[in-house]
Amino acid sequence: MWLQILKKDLMKQKTVNIILFLFITLSTIFLASSVNNICLVMNGLETYMEYANVSDVTAVFGGEDDKEAFERWLDSHGEVTEYEGEQLCEIAPDDISTGDDEEAGSFEANGASLYLGAVGSRYAKPLDSDGNDLVLESGEVAVSPGLMARNGLHVGDELRFRVSDRVYTYRIAVQTRDIMFGNEMSGMGRFVFCKEDYDKMVSDCGNVKILVYGINTADSEKVLTSVSQQGFTLLVNIYERSIYPMLYVFDMIVAGLLIVIGLCLILISLMVLRFSLSFTMEENYREIGVMKAIGMRNFSIRRIYLVKYFVIVAAGAFVGFWLSIPVAGGMTDSVCNNMVLGNSADALGINAACSLAVVAFVTAMCVAFTRKMKKVSAIEAIRSGGSGERYQKRRGLCLYRRRYMGTISFLGFNDILCNMKRYLVLFLTFCISFVLITVPLNTLTTMESDEMASKFSLDPDAAVYMDTIEAAGEAPYHNTVDMENALRRIERELSEQGYEASLSIGALCFAVYTVNDEGKVIKPLTYYPIGENGGYCEYSAGEAPRLENEVAFSKKIMDENHLEIGDTVAIRLNGRDQKLIITGYYSDYMQLGESARLNPVIDMGGEIMTGYWKATVDMETNLSQQEMADLMREKFPQYKWVTAQEAVDANIGTTKDVMRTMQLPMTVMLCLLIMLISLLMMKLFIVREKGQLAMLGSIGWRRQAIRMWLVMRMVWVILLSMAVAVPLSMLCNQFVLKNIFAIMGAELTIQVEPLKAYLLYPGILLAGIMAATYFATGSVRKITTSDMKIAE
Amino acid sequence: MNALKATDLCKTYIVNKRQNHVLRNVNLEIEEGEMVGVMGPSGSGKTTLLYTVSGMDTATAGEILFFGKKMTQLSANQVSDMRLSKMGFVFQQMYMLKNLSIYDNIILPAYQSASGKAQRREINERAKVLMAKLGISEVADNDISEVSGGQLQRACIARSMINNPKIIFADEPTGALNKQNSKEVMKELNKLNEEGTTIMMVTHDAKVASRCERVFYIEDGNIREEKNLGKYTDDTARERERELNNWLMGLGW
Numbered sequence A: 001m002w003l004q005i006l007k008k009d010l011m012k013q014k015t016v017n018i019i020l021f022l023f024i025t026l027s028t029i030f031l032a033s034s035v036n037n038i039c040l041v042m043n044g045l046e047t048y049m050e051y052a053n054v055s056d057v058t059a060v061f062g063g064e065d066d067k068e069a070f071e072r073w074l075d076s077h078g079e080v081t082e083y084e085g086e087q088l089c090e091i092a093p094d095d096i097s098t099g100d101d102e103e104a105g106s107f108e109a110n111g112a113s114l115y116l117g118a119v120g121s122r123y124a125k126p127l128d129s130d131g132n133d134l135v136l137e138s139g140e141v142a143v144s145p146g147l148m149a150r151n152g153l154h155v156g157d158e159l160r161f162r163v164s165d166r167v168y169t170y171r172i173a174v175q176t177r178d179i180m181f182g183n184e185m186s187g188m189g190r191f192v193f194c195k196e197d198y199d200k201m202v203s204d205c206g207n208v209k210i211l212v213y214g215i216n217t218a219d220s221e222k223v224l225t226s227v228s229q230q231g232f233t234l235l236v237n238i239y240e241r242s243i244y245p246m247l248y249v250f251d252m253i254v255a256g257l258l259i260v261i262g263l264c265l266i267l268i269s270l271m272v273l274r275f276s277l278s279f280t281m282e283e284n285y286r287e288i289g290v291m292k293a294i295g296m297r298n299f300s301i302r303r304i305y306l307v308k309y310f311v312i313v314a315a316g317a318f319v320g321f322w323l324s325i326p327v328a329g330g331m332t333d334s335v336c337n338n339m340v341l342g343n344s345a346d347a348l349g350i351n352a353a354c355s356l357a358v359v360a361f362v363t364a365m366c367v368a369f370t371r372k373m374k375k376v377s378a379i380e381a382i383r384s385g386g387s388g389e390r391y392q393k394r395r396g397l398c399l400y401r402r403r404y405m406g407t408i409s410f411l412g413f414n415d416i417l418c419n420m421k422r423y424l425v426l427f428l429t430f431c432i433s434f435v436l437i438t439v440p441l442n443t444l445t446t447m448e449s450d451e452m453a454s455k456f457s458l459d460p461d462a463a464v465y466m467d468t469i470e471a472a473g474e475a476p477y478h479n480t481v482d483m484e485n486a487l488r489r490i491e492r493e494l495s496e497q498g499y500e501a502s503l504s505i506g507a508l509c510f511a512v513y514t515v516n517d518e519g520k521v522i523k524p525l526t527y528y529p530i531g532e533n534g535g536y537c538e539y540s541a542g543e544a545p546r547l548e549n550e551v552a553f554s555k556k557i558m559d560e561n562h563l564e565i566g567d568t569v570a571i572r573l574n575g576r577d578q579k580l581i582i583t584g585y586y587s588d589y590m591q592l593g594e595s596a597r598l599n600p601v602i603d604m605g606g607e608i609m610t611g612y613w614k615a616t617v618d619m620e621t622n623l624s625q626q627e628m629a630d631l632m633r634e635k636f637p638q639y640k641w642v643t644a645q646e647a648v649d650a651n652i653g654t655t656k657d658v659m660r661t662m663q664l665p666m667t668v669m670l671c672l673l674i675m676l677i678s679l680l681m682m683k684l685f686i687v688r689e690k691g692q693l694a695m696l697g698s699i700g701w702r703r704q705a706i707r708m709w710l711v712m713r714m715v716w717v718i719l720l721s722m723a724v725a726v727p728l729s730m731l732c733n734q735f736v737l738k739n740i741f742a743i744m745g746a747e748l749t750i751q752v753e754p755l756k757a758y759l760l761y762p763g764i765l766l767a768g769i770m771a772a773t774y775f776a777t778g779s780v781r782k783i784t785t786s787d788m789k790i791a792e
Numbered sequence B: 001m002n003a004l005k006a007t008d009l010c011k012t013y014i015v016n017k018r019q020n021h022v023l024r025n026v027n028l029e030i031e032e033g034e035m036v037g038v039m040g041p042s043g044s045g046k047t048t049l050l051y052t053v054s055g056m057d058t059a060t061a062g063e064i065l066f067f068g069k070k071m072t073q074l075s076a077n078q079v080s081d082m083r084l085s086k087m088g089f090v091f092q093q094m095y096m097l098k099n100l101s102i103y104d105n106i107i108l109p110a111y112q113s114a115s116g117k118a119q120r121r122e123i124n125e126r127a128k129v130l131m132a133k134l135g136i137s138e139v140a141d142n143d144i145s146e147v148s149g150g151q152l153q154r155a156c157i158a159r160s161m162i163n164n165p166k167i168i169f170a171d172e173p174t175g176a177l178n179k180q181n182s183k184e185v186m187k188e189l190n191k192l193n194e195e196g197t198t199i200m201m202v203t204h205d206a207k208v209a210s211r212c213e214r215v216f217y218i219e220d221g222n223i224r225e226e227k228n229l230g231k232y233t234d235d236t237a238r239e240r241e242r243e244l245n246n247w248l249m250g251l252g253w
Helices: A002-012 A014-052 A067-076 A145-150 A195-202 A220-228 A241-247 A249-283 A285-293 A298-336 A344-375 A378-382 A407-418 A420-447 A450-455 A480-496 A555-560 A625-635 A644-651 A655-688 A690-698 A703-742 A754-782 A785-789 B046-053 B076-086 B102-113 B117-134 B149-161 B179-194 B234-250
Strands: A057-061 A080-091 A096-098 A113-118 A140-143 A158-163 A166-175 A188-193 A209-217 A235-240 A464-466 A502-510 A512-514 A525-530 A539-542 A550-554 A568-573 A576-586 A595-598 A615-618 B002-015 B018-031 B035-039 B061-066 B087-090 B167-171 B198-202 B214-219 B222-228
Touching: A002 A014, A002 A298, A014 A241, A014 A249, A014 A298, A014 A344, A014 A655, A057 A067, A057 A220, A057 A241, A067 A080, A067 A209, A080 A158, A080 A195, A113 A195, A145 A166, A158 A195, A166 A195, A188 A195, A209 A220, A220 A235, A235 A241, A235 A502, A249 A344, A249 A420, A249 A655, A285 A298, A298 A344, A407 A420, A407 A703, A407 B102, A420 A450, A420 A655, A420 A703, A420 A754, A450 A644, A464 A625, A464 A644, A480 A502, A480 A525, A480 A615, A550 A555, A555 A576, A625 A644, A655 A690, A655 A703, A655 A754, A690 A703, A690 A785, A703 A754, A703 B076, B002 B046, B002 B198, B018 B046, B018 B198, B018 B222, B035 B046, B035 B179, B046 B167, B046 B198, B076 B087, B076 B102, B087 B149, B102 B117, B102 B149, B117 B149, B117 B179, B149 B167, B149 B179, B167 B179, B179 B198, B214 B234, B222 B234
Parallel strands: A113 A188, A140 A166, A525 A595, A550 A576, B035 B198, B035 B214, B087 B167, B167 B198
Antiparallel strands: A057 A209, A057 A235, A080 A113, A080 A209, A096 A158, A140 A188, A158 A166, A464 A615, A502 A525, A502 A615, A512 A568, A539 A576, A550 A595, A568 A576, B002 B018, B002 B061, B214 B222
């Protein structure tokens, strides 16, 4: 008999059962895809480093002259367990052209140094998108996603490389996952060829060849310190394995956001699931009472509901499991673009585990709920849990006392006050959604702010910036004299065209400093100003170094090394130590907050510079940076002109683009999600309140008025959620976003566009929720007077 | 003048592709100020007749004139407005919004059609008078779960009266009440009728029906006969009840 009852119940309460099924499906999708996403992203970098076989220490030499001496030193050093060096050949962007463009210089490197390399690296290997070692045939090249995206390239396109006046054409075969050169934060890019092609191209070319050593050691710190003391003149940079995650810090912003989104979705899905389950079960209270009254045993009644809910949850979880696979894939795609995030078999397992967790959670709740039914008497169940004698005082307001409130608005508000628990889930869901939508919005606004530009040592008030200062055909400059000459040359060229400008630049090198009496050595990125505005920086304390024996450090370096203004450090220049006094400190994003700034008068002529930061162009103009950049591009096409914002964008890689691309789908997804939740919730409320709605219709309320009443409830919930979401969003800015930006090395004030963050985007959600609610209330039209019998 | 006139009224439900003719060419006229009862066996179409002539349900065929106005030609909104402002409803179950107090439930239909503070003040005054008249002033601020069935049904009558309707439709108004409460409710309905309100009431109870001026007996969707009992007075209550019972027995009740 109970099977008959079960069958009838499934059919009779079709709407409620379908809604529950949909909620379970939805919860499974979000739980599975979010957990999957969190697991993948959390372990993502570690997995990526393992796949790429990143060594404990990486040393980069700007030429091959130190090769023998360095390898001898490595062989003799007791702490070094193994090492391997790899040669890379530098190539100027002007020497690369894309397939359709015969003209040289069509390649956009975004200021990055480009290198040619061969497959077969042992350390920091370039991989394919599945994490496998690259396999390339002759005539094929592998390129990192950032360079491909920036140049609109696809697999199958052709690239032309001009090396020693010979042009080689290669077909792009693979998009690499290159842990060392694949991220724009590194300021480097690599083209990978098969060994034969590489040798053919670079064997007798005059381009600079750099050496990258991967070194495994038991004590990285010791190796780092002793290398710095050896005085290898061509050693450009040396760093530990721990620096790699820093290269992906901007990708981690996206990943971090995905984790936040995932956690919120899990929270929402569990809340909604619990609510809809208890709501639909309460719906059955009366029937439970009737069955008890006619003498059915508790166990038989429990079995009916347990089987019914198990059938629904199993079906919902099954559908949710399959749907979660593409959803999880879509969520991680944005991060996967730059990394290798583990294998998909694990992902499938996580999805399956989450689906089973949903089944277990719902079944456990059903067991708990049906256990309660043993304790209630038949008559209590018939009275929907009440004894008929004890009534809880209503928490509502009085209509006749609300003089300035419309009846419909009042009813909506009063309903929320009387059934706070019922609307709490919706309130929290909306709150979380509103906060969630402001997070990427505020991140983007901050990334586009003047403060962000100044944290990258870019003066927002400069007329325009130059990406490169080399003349056509010139190799990249590696000493300050060339750079200074180039600035004067460009000033003359500008002057000839009627633009009186003053150019300045920050030459960059990794100078060696001894920061304490114990001989602790650090090798931060050092900024050497050339020109009037070359030292632009907002100092947090003290002032910029001016005299020959002055230096300033970033706050991070000061804190890490317990330095204070007035302390003395030693710098090793031209093979000898020189004392410098610290005059101030600052906080910026250069080298993730670990940098030094030298005075402009110190002699750096003999030092090899790794490159230079953007050249600042100062001149009298009423044009904006963008207008100026456009004008200069037209007048002086031989140089690359950029705005401060473009320079920031170039430095933070594709993160901003990913976030901007994510923003619309995320808004749409969130909007659709909460629209669906609102719609289903409203349907549940209508099923439950059919009697009241029918009564209002029968006493002459227009259907439109009844629908507006229901919509008005949602409007109140939304307004209350928005009121709470605004301060919550501010807290989120302060405690979440600020900390995410701080990972990059400096503190930043999170910028908010109030109109967008607190009006436009929540407005979109509000409109979506209202539309969904209004649509859901369409079923009010089908309610007839006979439905009055279904009183709550 | 006819308060309500139904001509050849038909109502057919289609259940599982089968037609169920609930009302078959019903003709009836109710004069303004009259109090009529509708009796008949279960499933005869009494409630459907009440719901159809009041515009709560649509007729399949036929014509309904409400104070001379063709209801079948009005839009759904116009019918709703008419129900809100010119009709009052009392149901067997005391349906009220559970999130409102007794007082708020009573004034709700009037507030919905009112605009402005002055009108609201007027409604409040009217509600107070009505509640005093029906003897429920002391439970005005109570929740609907805190009052007796009789008080709740009187509150429903007060709600039906709040917009000064021209007619009250009552569907088994005493069906869920005990004898004492039934008596009180019927007394109030008679009082309203004496004041000029037309009442159409569906009931199973001959005692209740005997308070009406005329009683229709409906069977298989048709009005089989009607009984004119004349104006109700307390003195003639027993005689009317006996007369009605005899009539009903003659009809096979």
